[in-house]
Amino acid sequence: MNARTSEGIAQAAQAAVEAALWAPSIHNTQPWSFGVSGDEICLRADPDRKLRISDPTGRQMTISCGAALFNVRITLLALGYEPEVRRFPDPERPLLLARIRVRPGREPGEHIRLLHAEVERRRTHRSGFTALPVPDRLVDALVSEAAPEGGRLMPITSDAAARVLAALTGAAQDVQSQDRLFVLELMRWARPPGSSRRDGVPAAGYPTDPRRMHPQHFAQRDYARGHEWGMAPDERVSASTGLVALLSTGGDGREDWLRAGEALQRMLLHASAYGVSVAFHTQALEMPELREFIRTHLCSGESPQMIMRLGFVIDESESVRRAPSEVVE
Incomplete structure (x- = not known):
């Protein structure tokens, strides 16, 4: 060499x-x-x-x-x-x-x-989408992107299944919002306006008053916790739910989790290349009973690793990252 x-x-x-x-x-x-x-x-x-x-x-x-x-x-x-x-x-x-x-x-x-x-360029989205649907051909391509990495991306085409996931997300959000330890942990990663921290969710990363999505409403994390933080909701956006999808793996060990992340990112980058944004909803997967329900009834026995919504937005939210010097030895 x-x-x-x-x-x-x-x-x-x-x-x-x-x-x-x-x-x-x-x-x-x-x-x-x-x-x-x-x-x-x-x-x-x-x-x-x-x-x-x-x-x-x-x-x-x-x-x-x-x-x-x-x-x-x-x-x-x-x-x-x-x-x-x-x-x-x-x-x-x-x-x-x-x-x-x-x-x-x-x-x-x-x-x-x-x-x-x-x-x-890729950004995480935290509200509703425009009414423009994600083309079927692109959805098929995203499914194909996840597969070689060991993940199974399953678009939720049944209204009933989408309603179930929305209801479970809302139920988990309500339970967690009443749990002091959950709330304190979330607050640790919520950044107020003007914060110099380069991690966590910045105040400009979510809407001040999230509009109710349709046809299914997926509960959003309450990062503001009563403060008037966030960005003004975009009135040009119809607050559509977008396409609901599940990412699952055959197993549920640490290597399955790592490969799920690789599959997720490969799919996200492909989606971003065609202007599709993705919102994540992990609340129900953080409660073992609800995660097991989803595995049994919606994932054909596979292990659910991510619940998400896909769609088009007009303006993307901000993001922050730590400096390489903080992360790399």
Whole structure:
């Protein structure tokens, strides 16, 4: 390996880690850290950023890290390198989720470049959509994107099933809003206007007064908690529910969770490339009884990992990310 090649690999590894920081995460907790040494990148979960009340098993933390892992992979591919990934390489180090070696690769194809271009553009949406439906052909493409990563994206085409998911989301939201520990945990990740923090959900990331969606209303997290925070609702948006979908996996272990995050991010980047935004609703999946109900009655026995809505918006919300110096060793 000559010096020029070593330098190129080091630069690619740094670019891949910086791209990983743009992955979505529950409440924008960004629960990851990275180590870079030569041609190797290590992805670790950050237990200090785990949601101990709503995510005691670390499932959502691991899904978030899986999304970051996919950003590493797609960035290396886009730069002409091959990511050699070992997931959970050391049983004695459970926080070490993946080790990625940067190998010489080939010129990236058009689809890889398409996904990579959306890494910093993609945003999480937190309200209703316009009335414009997501085309069936695009929905099929999103289903195909999730499959190679080990995830099953299931569009909810039944009105009854969509009503059930909306009702379960509302029920979980109501229960959690009465639980002091849930509320305090959520408040930790809610950022007031003018905050200099580079994590959590900023006040401009959700509407001040979310309009009721139709035909099914999905409860939104109450990040403001009685404060007049948020952005003014866009009257140009019809507050449509959009397309409801479930992401599931065949198993429900830590590797399934990590791969669910990779499948999710691959699908999200493809959606973003065609102007489709995605809103997440994890409340019901944070309650074991409701998650089991969804697994049994709506997922054909597979494990539900994410409930989401897809649609088109006019203006996207803001997002914040921590500096690489805070995350990378």
